[in-house]
Amino acid sequence: MTLIGFSTGALSLGNFTKALSLMRGTSMTAVELSALRLPELPTLVGVAPGLHLGQFGYISFHAPSRFSAEEEDNVINLLDRLPTEWPIIVHPDTIHDPAKWARFGGRIALENMDRRKPDGRSVEELSSWFKKLPNARLCFDLAHAHQCDRTMTEAFRILLRFKDRICQLHISELDSTGHHFPLSFGSMLAFSEIASLIPKDAPAILESLNPLREATDAKQRGWIEREACRATEALGRGVATMGCPPDAGEILLSSAPLTA
Amino acid sequence: MSGSTFAGQGGSPLAELGQMLECSWKNIEAAWEKTLRTQELLSKIIEGKPGSETSVIVHGSVARQECTQGSDLDWTLLVDGVADASVQQTYLVVKKTLSSEAIFKDLGLKPPGREGTFGALTFSQPIMHFIGGEEDSNSNTTRRVLLLLEAQPVGIRKEAFDRVRKGVLKRYIDEDRGLLRRSHADQSVRWVPLFLLNDFARYWRTMAVDFAYKQFERGNEGYALRSIKLGVSRKLLFASGLLACFWCDPGISKNVDQESSKQGLVSCLDSFLSLTPLERLALFFVVQIKASDSQFMRDTARGLLDAYDDFLGLLNDPEKRKHLNELMPDDEEGDAVFQEARAMRRRFRLAIQDVFFGGDSPLHQHSIEKGVF
Numbered sequence: 001m002t003l004i005g006f007s008t009g010a011l012s013l014g015n016f017t018k019a020l021s022l023m024r025g026t027s028m029t030a031v032e033l034s035a036l037r038l039p040e041l042p043t044l045v046g047v048a049p050g051l052h053l054g055q056f057g058y059i060s061f062h063a064p065s066r067f068s069a070e071e072e073d074n075v076i077n078l079l080d081r082l083p084t085e086w087p088i089i090v091h092p093d094t095i096h097d098p099a100k101w102a103r104f105g106g107r108i109a110l111e112n113m114d115r116r117k118p119d120g121r122s123v124e125e126l127s128s129w130f131k132k133l134p135n136a137r138l139c140f141d142l143a144h145a146h147q148c149d150r151t152m153t154e155a156f157r158i159l160l161r162f163k164d165r166i167c168q169l170h171i172s173e174l175d176s177t178g179h180h181f182p183l184s185f186g187s188m189l190a191f192s193e194i195a196s197l198i199p200k201d202a203p204a205i206l207e208s209l210n211p212l213r214e215a216t217d218a219k220q221r222g223w224i225e226r227e228a229c230r231a232t233e234a235l236g237r238g239v240a241t242m243g244c245p246p247d248a249g250e251i252l253l254s255s256a257p258l259t260a
Numbered sequence: 261m262s263g264s265t266f267a268g269q270g271g272s273p274l275a276e277l278g279q280m281l282e283c284s285w286k287n288i289e290a291a292w293e294k295t296l297r298t299q300e301l302l303s304k305i306i307e308g309k310p311g312s313e314t315s316v317i318v319h320g321s322v323a324r325q326e327c328t329q330g331s332d333l334d335w336t337l338l339v340d341g342v343a344d345a346s347v348q349q350t351y352l353v354v355k356k357t358l359s360s361e362a363i364f365k366d367l368g369l370k371p372p373g374r375e376g377t378f379g380a381l382t383f384s385q386p387i388m389h390f391i392g393g394e395e396d397s398n399s400n401t402t403r404r405v406l407l408l409l410e411a412q413p414v415g416i417r418k419e420a421f422d423r424v425r426k427g428v429l430k431r432y433i434d435e436d437r438g439l440l441r442r443s444h445a446d447q448s449v450r451w452v453p454l455f456l457l458n459d460f461a462r463y464w465r466t467m468a469v470d471f472a473y474k475q476f477e478r479g480n481e482g483y484a485l486r487s488i489k490l491g492v493s494r495k496l497l498f499a500s501g502l503l504a505c506f507w508c509d510p511g512i513s514k515n516v517d518q519e520s521s522k523q524g525l526v527s528c529l530d531s532f533l534s535l536t537p538l539e540r541l542a543l544f545f546v547v548q549i550k551a552s553d554s555q556f557m558r559d560t561a562r563g564l565l566d567a568y569d570d571f572l573g574l575l576n577d578p579e580k581r582k583h584l585n586e587l588m589p590d591d592e593e594g595d596a597v598f599q600e601a602r603a604m605r606r607r608f609r610l611a612i613q614d615v616f617f618g619g620d621s622p623l624h625q626h627s628i629e630k631g632v633f
Contacts, residue, residue, distance in 0.1 A: 115312055115419060149423060151430035153530065156523030176313075176342055194523065 001029060002237055003058040003203035004228050009034030010172070010180060010207045011224070016044060020051065022210075022217060026224050030058040032089065032168075032205040038064040038071065045078045058203040060087040060109070060139075060168055069096040076100055087167050089139045092120035098132035109167040111139040112158060115148045116178050122148070123157045130165070137167035140198070142191050143174035143207065152194050159197040166199055171231045172207040182208040182227055188234035195236040206231055273535070273543035277565070280549055281558060285565055287573040288326075288538070295327040298367050303415040305363070309354050313341025315421035316354055316414045319378060322369075323412040324493070325536045328576035332378075333358065333369040336403065340384035340420040351381050377402050384424045388431060391459065398466065404428060405463040408533055409501050425533070429526045432456035440520055451509035451518075452630050453525065457502065461631075464498035484587040484598055491605040492571045499612050500537035503544055506626045507532050512544075514551050538568060541615070548622060556620040564611035570604045 005028035008019035016033060023031060033048060035041040041064055053059055061082055067075050072095075079088050080103070087109045095101055101108055110129050113120035120126060121144070130136060140162075145155035171191070173181040208227050212220045232238060274292075278284065299322065306316050320334040321327050335358055337351045357363075358379075364370065372378035377399045387404045390396040407428060413421040433439060436455040443450065471490050475483055508525050510518040513532075518524060532540060545561035548554075574580055583597050592598045616627040 148419075149426055151426045151523065151526055153426050153430070153523045153526040156519075156521070157527055160519070 001057055002232065003030040003201070004028065004206070004232060005030035005032070005056060005058070005203075006206045006208075006224065006228075007032040007034045007062065007170075009036050009062070011210045011220075012213065014040065016040075020053075022220050022224065024052075024055065026221050026228075028224065028228065029056060030060075030168075030203045030205060031056045032060045032062055033086075034062040036062060036065045038067050038075070040064075041075065041078050045081050048082060058168070059083075059085075060089055060203075060205065062089045063091075063094070065091050065094060067094060072096045072100060076103075079104070087137065087139075089168070091117070092126075092129045093117050098129075101133060102135075105135040106137055108133060108135075109137040109139040111170065112141050112144050114141075114144040114174060114178050115176075122154055123161050126158065126162065130162070136165070138162050138165040139168050139170060140166050140202070141170035141207075143170065143172045143180065143187065146187060146190050147174045147176065147178075150190070152190050155194050156197065159194060163197060163199060166202050168203045168205055169198065169235075170205055170207050171234070172209070180207050180209045182211060182223075183230045183234065188230060191234040192236060195234065198235065200237065204231055204235060273539050273546050276546050277542040277561060280546065281562055281565075283562060283565065285569040287569045287576060288565070291321075291326045291328055291572050291576065294368075295322060295325040298322055298327050298369070299412070299414060301363075301367065302358075305357050305360075306354060306415050309350060309357070310337070310415065310417040310420075311350075312417065312419050313344075314339050314347060314350055315418050316358075317382075317407070317411050317421055318414055319406050319410050319412075321493075323410045323536070324538065326493070326538075326572055327367075327369070328572060328581075329368050329578050330575070330581055331369050332371070332373055333364070333367070334372050334378040335414075336378055336380055336382040338382050338384065338407075338420050338424060340424050347381070355379065384420070384427070387424065388427050391431060398470075401459075401463055401466060405459060405501075409460070409497050409504075410537065426526055426530055429456070429529050429533075430522070432459070433522045433525050433529075439525070440522075449520065451511075451525075452505050452626060453508060453529075454505075454630060456529075457505040457630060460498060460501035460505065464494075464501075467494050467498075480589055482585050483589055484592055484595075484601075485581065485584040488571070488574075488584065488601045488605055492568065492608050495608070495612060496537050496541070496568065499615065500540040502616070502627075502631055503540055503623070504529055504532050505630075506623055507540075507544070509626070512622055512626070514547050538565075544615075554620060556614075556618060560611055560614040560618065560621075563607060564615065567604055567608035567611060571608065574601055574604065 006019070006023060008016040008031065011019035011022050014037070031053065033044055035044045063079060064075060082088065084107065088104060088107055089109050089111055091113060092110045093113060110120065110126065110133065112126060115121060120129060140158065142155065145158060146152060148154055171183070173184050173187045175181065206227055210220060210223065212223050274288065302318065310316050315338045316335060317338050318333070318335050321331040322333060337354050339347050359371065382403050386395065386400055387407065390400055391404070407425055432453055432455045436453050438450055439453055440449060440451070442448065468490065471486060474486065507513045508528055510516065518528060535543060541564060545557060548557050580597050584601065587595060587598060615621060616623050616631060618624065
């Protein structure tokens with residue numbers, strides 16, 4: 001089974017209930033529960049065990065993208081309450097004391113960063129993190145790698161070096177200021193260049209910002225299917241003979257892009 | 261070579277070659293040390309000025325790690341980002357900082373040359389998009405090829421430089437349709453990027469033609485010094501570029517892990533070109549001597565590095581440099597300094613010929629098949 005789905009934050013920022021309801025009734029088989037903003041964490045951790053997630057063959061959890069050293073212990077304790085089979089996606093630059101995160105072992109997946117961040121972008125920078133957390137896995141973010149290096153050479157190097165650590169993928173388009181968007185032809189072309197190096201069974205989580213947030217649920221679900229199809233095509237994991245279904249012309253672009 | 265100067269640079273192949281040949285090149289080493297001090301000072305004074313979308317880049321002898329007394333401080337501010345007029349403010353503050361008289365006094369450098377290629381803003385888009393065609397002006401070609409062959413970002417903000425260099429390399433690789441394909445004739449894979457090689461060759465010929473242009477334009481001013489530089493440091497630049505193209509062939513680089521993919525070649529070139537031109541030649545010698553030790557390779561390496569060491573010694577002698585700079589073509593035949601320089605240039609030329617065309621050189625076949633026609 002191809003494991004593909006969305007980050008809840010990309011579908012409905014700050015409203016995981018809505019995001020999950022949108023995915024219900026689609027063919028999505030994977031989900032990432034997103035608590036990118038620190039205040040979202042306690043709530044999401046609290047309700048997580050009771051969520052209806054039976055449709056998904058893969059579930060991961062995204063840790064907050066910013067917290068202080070004083071808040072780090074609390075963040076770790078909250079994350080530790082999550083089901084142990086859920087990988088926890090962490091931005092390396094958010095970690096203040098790596099020793100505290102060692103308790104998660106292989107449950108932690110460090111994410112390669114975009115170019116706004118001073119660390120975690122290249123093979124060398126990721127290597128230093130994997131020395132600190134030797135059992136950690138990798139959440140390979142194709143959009144971040146593409147933003148750092150349009151030639152995908154650094155992506156290629158990361159894959160050669162850390163392919164065996166990959167736990168899941170992040171896919172979307174990212175502009176130069178770090179905002180996520182739906183996949184474009186250019187990003188699909190770039191991703192397809194290194195797709196053969198990506199493990200075929202790595203779950204793919206889309207972070208493409210839902211451009212139809214104001215539209216009907218049916219239209220949003222249609223977009224979800226199309227975007228997943230485009231990601232599948234970019235990853236070289238097969239596509240319908242006639243390609244992905246075309247946009248129906250109902251795109252109502254949002255003016256509030258999601259920042260990673 | 262003691263190895264001490266280069267050891268701090270992550271194990272330069274120059275140090276390794278010096279140990280292999282039990283040689284010492286004191287002028288190369290002195291120039292390297294002076295360049296390190298120069299780059300350190302430049303890094304300090306431009307700190308906080310460039311950002312993620314701009315890089316301050318030095319070219320010429322400062323980029324080659326070959327600073328001598330009177331070297332030019334050739335720099336550009338490379339811009340790779342969203343359209344933003346405020347980048348002009350960054351440029352002006354960098355220009356003001358790098359124009360300070362104190363810098364030239366402290367570092368013994370000269371301001372950028374008069375052609376206007378340096379000391380200026382450079383935008384990534386023309387460099388990457390206009391390769392060949394009407395829009396690829398002399399200065400655009402110069403900036404692009406120097407970005408690959410002779411450029412060093414100053415300070416910690418080098419992201420823009422890294423992105424643009426890889427982007428330019430990718431263009432040469434992407435557009436080279438026969439690259440990495442098997443030959444119909446003998447089933448061999450073509451590893452050598454010919455589009456890139458042709459642009460390096462074009463730039464080398466452009467430099468040679470511009471030598472005559474400057475002679476015409478400036479009434480022979482600085483003729484003798486430029487003539488020696490053209491035959492040594494400029495030739496080294498082209499030779500190291502040609503070698504970079506041949507280095508993509510794992511039969512030359514002896515890299516058994518070389519990936520047969522576009523990104524694999526970009527990565528290989530990016531890594532090789534991050535060395536200085538002289539280091540690229542040194543790495544070639546080190547790898548060949550390790551793979552199959554031969555007296556030919558040792559003699560060629562020693563001959564090339566000895567000649568280049570003499571070249572830097574000459575440039576670092578203020579009296580000889582000034583003398584050559586003022587020498588007129590009609591006076592060169594009887595001039596002792598010029599004869600000394602010419603003899604050194606000839607030794608360098610012969611060594612370079614041996615590297616690429618010597619019967620025992622592993623580059624011999626590539627040079628004939630791809631380097632000339």
